[in-house]
Amino acid sequence: MPHSIKTLGFDADDTLWHNERFFQLTETRFTELLSDHAEGDHLRQRLLAAERRNVGHYGYGIKGFTLSMIETAIEVTGGNVPGHVIGEILEAGRAMLSHPVEPLPHVEATLKVVSTEFQLVLITKGDLFDQERKVAESGLANYFKAVEVVSEKDDATYARIFSRHGAGADKAMMIGNSMKSDILPALSAGAHGVHVPYEITWAMEKADAPSSTERFHRLAHLGELTDLLAQIG
Known part of the structure; x- marks a missing residue:
């Protein structure tokens, strides 16, 4: 029939x-990079808020996620985020884009x-x-x-x-x-x-x-x- x-x-x-597990691992690395500036839960909340704001501009996916991490890092450090932290965030994004x-x-x-x-x-x-x-x-x-x-x-x-x-x-x-x-x-x-x-x-x-x-x-x-x-x- x-x-x-x-x-x-x-x-x-x-x-x-698999996909979301790699976002979670990168998010954990992000909170470690900024642990001197805010607690992990607070950083996760600020990052999620940035993602919600930005999805209409950047769309869904790793590139938008990476830009939201950079934006959050700038916010929580009052604009004083070290250059090497930005570099590590960008490298984390590139690693996600090439993950098997x-x-x-x-x-x-x-x-x-x-x-x-x-x-x-x-x-x-x-x-x-x-x-x-x-x-x-x-x-x-x-x-x-x-x-x-x-x-x-x-x-x-x-x-x-x-x-x-x-x-x-x-x-x-x-x-x-x-x-x-x-x-x-x-x-x-x-x-x-x-x-x-x-x-x-x-x-x-x-x-x-x-x-x-x-x-x-x-x-x-x-x-x-x-x-x-x-x-x-």
């Missing part, structure tokens, strides 16, 4: 490969199966060059019919993408780790939303799960996706 779902959208970072891509468990095996029956689209936020690098280095690119790097994920974004690469949002499913960016707007657009939690969630991606909807699903890991698709039919 033909499936009611025609298109599967996949988030990239922390859905297909490590796919999560079950990812490739699942993509190999579902790509034979569905049209797969990778839908991700972040810096274009960095996201393209990670897609290429992941070894997963051939499973996707299209890669969409977007500035924001909202219901209009999903409606547009699923119309372009399929039969519309009502015939699509979005799979990702972020309730805020991957699940809630996809549901609002009319698609199924499949939440696959990651071990760490960035504060700006946290949101409550929908109270009730037949199109919301939660999986422990991506290896459970094929069973879910069989149940939905």
Whole structure:
């Protein structure tokens, strides 16, 4: 029997490969560099506030994160941040941009199966060059019919993408780790939303799960996706 779902959208970072853990490690290094000027928790709060202010200017990703670290360092030192600290922050950002891509468990095996029956689209936020690098280095690119790097994920974004690469949002499913960016707007657009939690969630991606909807699903890991698709039919 033909499936009611025609298109599967996949988030990239922390859905297909590790990502947030490297931000957390860099953030810890950042607090160590500025430990003479503020406590770690205070620095994290100031950095998050800078990220919230700057996302509309720099977008999502490592470059915006690096600029927000520099801005926070200038703020907490009253403009007296040592040059070597700025240099170490920049080096940390460059290291993140060249970090090897490590796919999560079950990812490739699942993509190999579902790509034979569905049209797969990778839908991700972040810096274009960095996201393209990670897609290429992941070894997963051939499973996707299209890669969409977007500035924001909202219901209009999903409606547009699923119309372009399929039969519309009502015939699509979005799979990702972020309730805020991957699940809630996809549901609002009319698609199924499949939440696959990651071990760490960035504060700006946290949101409550929908109270009730037949199109919301939660999986422990991506290896459970094929069973879910069989149940939905």
